[in-house]
Amino acid sequence: MKLELRVVARYAGWLTLALGALIAVVAGFAAVQRLTGRTSDPADLYALGLAALVGAAMGGLLVVMGKRSEDLLGQQEALLLVACSWLIGAALSAVPYRAWAALRPDAGDASHDFDSVVNCFFESMSGLTTTGATIVQQIGTLPDSLLLWRSLTHWLGGLGIVVLFVAVLPMIGAGSRRLYRIEAPGPSPEGVKPRIQDTARILWFIYLGLTVAEILALRLCGMTWFEATCHTFATLATGGFSTQDASIGAFPSMAVHAVIIVFMILAGINFGLYHQLLRGHWRAVRKDPELRVYLGIILVATAIVTTSLVRGEGQAAPDAVPVAFGEHAEQALFQVVAVQTTTGFCSVDFDAWGFSAKATLLVLMFIGGSAGSTGGGIKVMRIIIGVKILLAELEHMYRPKVVRPVRVGKTVIHADLKLNTLVYLVGIGILFAVGTTLLMLLESGNDIDITTAATASLSTLNNIGPGLARVGATQNYAWFTASSKIVMCVLMLVGRLEMFTVIVLFTPRFWRPQ
Amino acid sequence: MNVIIAGAGEVGGHAAEVLSADGHNVTVIDLSAARLRALEDTVDLRTLVGHCSHFDILREAGADQCDLMIATTNVDEINLLSASVAKAAGAKKTIVRVHHTANFSLRRTSYARTLGIDELICPEHLTSLAIARTLRNPGSIALEEFGRGKLLMQRLSVTAGGTGIGKKLSELSLPRGTRVATVERNLSVSIAVADTTIAEGDVVTVIGEPKAFDAVQKLFSKNREKHIDIAIMGETATAVWLCRALKGRVFSVRLFVENPDRAEELSEKLGHVTILCGDPTDAATFADEHIGKADAFIAVTPEDERNILACAQAKAQGVATVIAVVQRAKYLHLFPHVGIDHAFSPRADAVKAILHLMDTGPIRSVAKFAEGVAEVYEIRPSKRARILGTELRNLKLPTQTIIAAIRRDDKVYVPGADDQIKDGDTLLVIGPRDIDRDLRKLFVTK
Numbered sequence: 001m002k003l004e005l006r007v008v009a010r011y012a013g014w015l016t017l018a019l020g021a022l023i024a025v026v027a028g029f030a031a032v033q034r035l036t037g038r039t040s041d042p043a044d045l046y047a048l049g050l051a052a053l054v055g056a057a058m059g060g061l062l063v064v065m066g067k068r069s070e071d072l073l074g075q076q077e078a079l080l081l082v083a084c085s086w087l088i089g090a091a092l093s094a095v096p097y098r099a100w101a102a103l104r105p106d107a108g109d110a111s112h113d114f115d116s117v118v119n120c121f122f123e124s125m126s127g128l129t130t131t132g133a134t135i136v137q138q139i140g141t142l143p144d145s146l147l148l149w150r151s152l153t154h155w156l157g158g159l160g161i162v163v164l165f166v167a168v169l170p171m172i173g174a175g176s177r178r179l180y181r182i183e184a185p186g187p188s189p190e191g192v193k194p195r196i197q198d199t200a201r202i203l204w205f206i207y208l209g210l211t212v213a214e215i216l217a218l219r220l221c222g223m224t225w226f227e228a229t230c231h232t233f234a235t236l237a238t239g240g241f242s243t244q245d246a247s248i249g250a251f252p253s254m255a256v257h258a259v260i261i262v263f264m265i266l267a268g269i270n271f272g273l274y275h276q277l278l279r280g281h282w283r284a285v286r287k288d289p290e291l292r293v294y295l296g297i298i299l300v301a302t303a304i305v306t307t308s309l310v311r312g313e314g315q316a317a318p319d320a321v322p323v324a325f326g327e328h329a330e331q332a333l334f335q336v337v338a339v340q341t342t343t344g345f346c347s348v349d350f351d352a353w354g355f356s357a358k359a360t361l362l363v364l365m366f367i368g369g370s371a372g373s374t375g376g377g378i379k380v381m382r383i384i385i386g387v388k389i390l391l392a393e394l395e396h397m398y399r400p401k402v403v404r405p406v407r408v409g410k411t412v413i414h415a416d417l418k419l420n421t422l423v424y425l426v427g428i429g430i431l432f433a434v435g436t437t438l439l440m441l442l443e444s445g446n447d448i449d450i451t452t453a454a455t456a457s458l459s460t461l462n463n464i465g466p467g468l469a470r471v472g473a474t475q476n477y478a479w480f481t482a483s484s485k486i487v488m489c490v491l492m493l494v495g496r497l498e499m500f501t502v503i504v505l506f507t508p509r510f511w512r513p514q
Numbered sequence: 515m516n517v518i519i520a521g522a523g524e525v526g527g528h529a530a531e532v533l534s535a536d537g538h539n540v541t542v543i544d545l546s547a548a549r550l551r552a553l554e555d556t557v558d559l560r561t562l563v564g565h566c567s568h569f570d571i572l573r574e575a576g577a578d579q580c581d582l583m584i585a586t587t588n589v590d591e592i593n594l595l596s597a598s599v600a601k602a603a604g605a606k607k608t609i610v611r612v613h614h615t616a617n618f619s620l621r622r623t624s625y626a627r628t629l630g631i632d633e634l635i636c637p638e639h640l641t642s643l644a645i646a647r648t649l650r651n652p653g654s655i656a657l658e659e660f661g662r663g664k665l666l667m668q669r670l671s672v673t674a675g676g677t678g679i680g681k682k683l684s685e686l687s688l689p690r691g692t693r694v695a696t697v698e699r700n701l702s703v704s705i706a707v708a709d710t711t712i713a714e715g716d717v718v719t720v721i722g723e724p725k726a727f728d729a730v731q732k733l734f735s736k737n738r739e740k741h742i743d744i745a746i747m748g749e750t751a752t753a754v755w756l757c758r759a760l761k762g763r764v765f766s767v768r769l770f771v772e773n774p775d776r777a778e779e780l781s782e783k784l785g786h787v788t789i790l791c792g793d794p795t796d797a798a799t800f801a802d803e804h805i806g807k808a809d810a811f812i813a814v815t816p817e818d819e820r821n822i823l824a825c826a827q828a829k830a831q832g833v834a835t836v837i838a839v840v841q842r843a844k845y846l847h848l849f850p851h852v853g854i855d856h857a858f859s860p861r862a863d864a865v866k867a868i869l870h871l872m873d874t875g876p877i878r879s880v881a882k883f884a885e886g887v888a889e890v891y892e893i894r895p896s897k898r899a900r901i902l903g904t905e906l907r908n909l910k911l912p913t914q915t916i917i918a919a920i921r922r923d924d925k926v927y928v929p930g931a932d933d934q935i936k937d938g939d940t941l942l943v944i945g946p947r948d949i950d951r952d953l954r955k956l957f958v959t960k
Contacts, residue, residue, distance in 0.1 A: 401790045401803075402791075403774075403777040403778060403780075403789040404789065405781045405782050
């Protein structure tokens with residue numbers, strides 16, 4: 001059996017072309033900005049135009065390379081295609097940043113974070129994988145069009161770029177179910193519709209509907225259309241890029257916070273449940289065990305954090321004014337939801353909070369959103385299955401003959417899914433440890449502490465964004481060395497594609513099958 | 515009566531034997547000539563070799579002249595199909611023996627009605643209901659055939675602490691779908707009416723859905739029903755039905771299954787039961803699981819000998835009640851010697867059910883209770899009876915008589931005063947003994 005690279009090249013080519021077209025749309029936005037006189041600097045327009053051309057050229061080349069390929073997309077090719085699509089996608093998405101840094105008027109005088117290629121790649125990878133970790137120290141220096149592109153990468157990566165193209169491009173036939181499973185492999189029931197293309201379309205329509213709803217809600221709460229759009233993209237993809245340095249903290253409006261909290265929670269729910277709702281299956285949604293646990297975790301965590309805040313744990317800022325209970329509760333809820341859904345927005349500097357509050361957030365970082373949502377992390381469903389397996393094993397200790405299936409709700413979890421879940425949990429543990437160790441080693445010159453290294457590794461692996469200490473709410477990732485940034489890029493991709501897809505590419509047998 | 519039986523297996527053979535002895539003209543169809551010959555040698559009947567679902571074979575067996583066709587092969591689909599075909603060929607009544615829950619359960623659609631079949635019977639289901647009733651309360655009254663597991667009639671003693679003591683029946687908050695049928699006091703039985711007052715020392719007979727009985731119990735006695743610890747051995751359909759019938763807070767059920775794959779399958783099906791993969795007759799398993807302390811041990815494997823031996827062993831080790839399911843009659847005389855408390859046979863239950871269904875008389879006595887003073891009647895009102903369409907409150911029943919339940923289109927329920935009797939209903943009536951003539955006057959004559 002030989003890996004059929006041409007079919008991979010062809011599909012990756014189409015995907016690149018489509019991505020290039022999207023960049024062209026954002027270039028159009030930049031052109032409008034310039035024509036209406038909002039900005040006089042054409043650097044972003046040229047940068048985006050250039051990136052669109054690069055996308056067209058790269059995509060065209062790949063399509064030509066794969067012209068005479070067979071249509072069949074095998075499992076191996078599908079895995080390679082998904083991994084390549086994300087790498088090519090991240091590379092292409094980084095082009096506007098780098099090009100803008102070179103073309104901007106003060107390019108010669110002052111240095112910018114985007115002067116480095118690794119920084120640009122980190123930013124675009126962080127965008128596509130909906131991590132939301134940024135290396136931009138002053139977001140205000142970026143033109144609006146680039147901010148829009150940054151948020152748009154979130155939105156595209158939220159449901160998955162390959163699933164998007166499965167939904168849109170008609171040429172991917174029988175292989176589309178494979179692609180869908182590889183990109184969204186969580187333990188959630190997938191068969192919404194018999195045709196996978198219909199399933200992907202329904203998910204995207206739901207996503208689109210939520211997007212429109214949130215943009216309108218945020219606009220009504222006083223944001224500008226531009227800010228509402230950018231923050232909506234970041235919320236629904238559970239990304240976390242903001243147009244402000246202070247993230248959501250820059251918007252003091254309680255209404256804005258409330259809208260964002262609601263939509264973060266919605267984005268962390270299995271999208272299959274929305275389809276059930278649309279079909280009128282209220283009962284299935286109400287009884288969904290994962291949804292119940294997910295909401296339960298948010299409630300309990302909010303209670304713990306609120307208690308910690310009300311008791312005044314942690315160091316208060318010197319100019320702090322005493323705040324009411326309601327405000328504490330709102331801050332706690334916002335931050336709990338932002339971390340649990342792996343969005344990573346910040347409304348306050350939670351790094352200054354007390355130990356119990358920070359410890360709670362740390363636990364939430366591991367859990368993440370629901371399976372089948374846009375959230376990252378281990379996923380609530382895997383945690384449920386893991387805990388249930390643990391309990392079942394405990395019973396087996398004193399009663400080895402008992403046969404009791406592991407059930408989640410009414411569904412029985414079978415052996416292969418149990419194994420898959422356990423391997424995933426172990427794998428994430430190992431990757432987290434390896435990531436932390438590598439960051440400690442690579443940043444030894446930078447005087448890194450263990451909290452920073454561990455939370456940076458955790459935060460990128462689970463696609464959250466901020467961590468604690470030097471990667472905390474008010475900090476960013478600009479100070480890391482290039483090699484650490486590459487490590488974190490790998491962690492982000494591994495976390496977004498739920499580990500297996502990327503790891504198999506590093507096994508020799510994948511490339512030389514016997 | 516002309517009867518065609520499809521399938522000369524355990525149930526079919528036994529039914530043929532009993533029906534032929536009762537003087538009916540029996541024709542048995544089976545694929546195996548050898549099995550038919552063996553049956554022919556011992557029973558006076560006609561046999562036919564062939565597929566019982568084929569129209570030609572059924573015609574040859576005399577389906578157009580036949581009063582009753584019973585399909586009892588071991589494949590549900592063949593049974594359903596051949597009964598449907600027999601009906602088309604002119605059989606007056608068809609009865610189908612089914613094994614699988616999916617074909618039998620009546621939640622969504624009735625296979626019987628869809629296919630034009632008159633009755634479905636599942637012997638394993640009947641047996642398991644009878645076992646469950648024995649375990650629940652030996653004093654309860656057999657309603658398996660009438661109620662099909664949806665109706666339970668039970669006598670309860672009123673003891674100190676019951677929340678209903680001193681209250682009138684009309685003030686008693688009984689769960690929906692249940693009613694107090696009779697009250698026994700000082701050796702006299704009376705039908706309960708709205709102003710009957712419950713007193714300590716009474717014995718009440720309650721009829722209703724099995725799952726409502728936990729709540730009913732609280733009204734009449736302080737102590738909740740004793741917790742019953744049950745060990746079941748075997749992986750047959752009877753075991754599955756039995757586990758389903760033993761759902762409720764008072765039961766804790768352990769099911770021992772030897773085949774690991776079957777254990778896994780059953781553990782997924784039966785969430786409320788603890789499934790153990792092992793042989794309970796094995797000394798180590800027996801000790802580990804403390805089976806000796808169980809309240810009941812039930813052996814339902816397909817092998818009679820194993821069931822009997824396992825029960826004998828369990829009894830010897832101290833289990834209070836042991837129950838064996840035995841297909842054949844040849845060991846019956848052994849049971850008292852080895853200490854088996856109760857024995858049940860799906861085959862015998864099936865034949866009993868068939869005979870019950872064949873009985874087309876309008877009024878039949880189902881059970882007697884309270885030392886025979888009160889009697890339970892099953893009544894099929896005739897099509898032209900005047901009482902059809904009358905509300906129950908306006909019905910002039912004989913004194914001390916009530917309509918305790920109505921079966922209509924496979925549904926069984928306890929009626930209220932506003933309900934009416936419709937054509938095709940079957941009624942369960944409780945009253946004094948020997949009132950057949952009064953009931954006949956009311957329900958049967960025009």
